[in-house]
Amino acid sequence: MEEKVITHMRLGHTGFNFILDEIGQHPTGLCALCNQPETVQHVVLECEIYTEERRDLRTQLKEEEKQCVQDEREHLLAKASWKVLSALIK
Numbered sequence: 257m258e259e260k261v262i263t264h265m266r267l268g269h270t271g272f273n274f275i276l277d278e279i280g281q282h283p284t285g286l287c288a289l290c291n292q293p294e295t296v297q298h299v300v301l302e303c304e305i306y307t308e309e310r311r312d313l314r315t316q317l318k319e320e321e322k323q324c325v326q327d328e329r330e331h332l333l334a335k336a337s338w339k340v341l342s343a344l345i346k
């Protein structure tokens with residue numbers, strides 16, 4: 257379901273006001289809160305309505321990045337250990 261939503265947003269197939277305005281289904285195409293064109297970029301990156309969600313996402317991404325760095329370190333250490341063992345065996 258999430259992948260479907262993301263794909264629709266990437267393609268611009270959304271029910272956001274900017275698109276609805278283009279097909280005559282919204283009077284202004286603007287965000288009701290910010291009075292800016294309600295585009296995917298606005299909703300995902302700028303709209304004040306989602307400030308808290310963006311902050312939570314940044315926190316989650318930082319945690320995932322830390323885990324990736326940790327996984328990479330462990331992988332490198334494992335490889336280094338294998339190289340050291342290989343050198344000792346020779």
Ligand SMILES: [Zn+2]
Nearest residue numbers: 287290303304
């Ligand atoms: Zn907005």
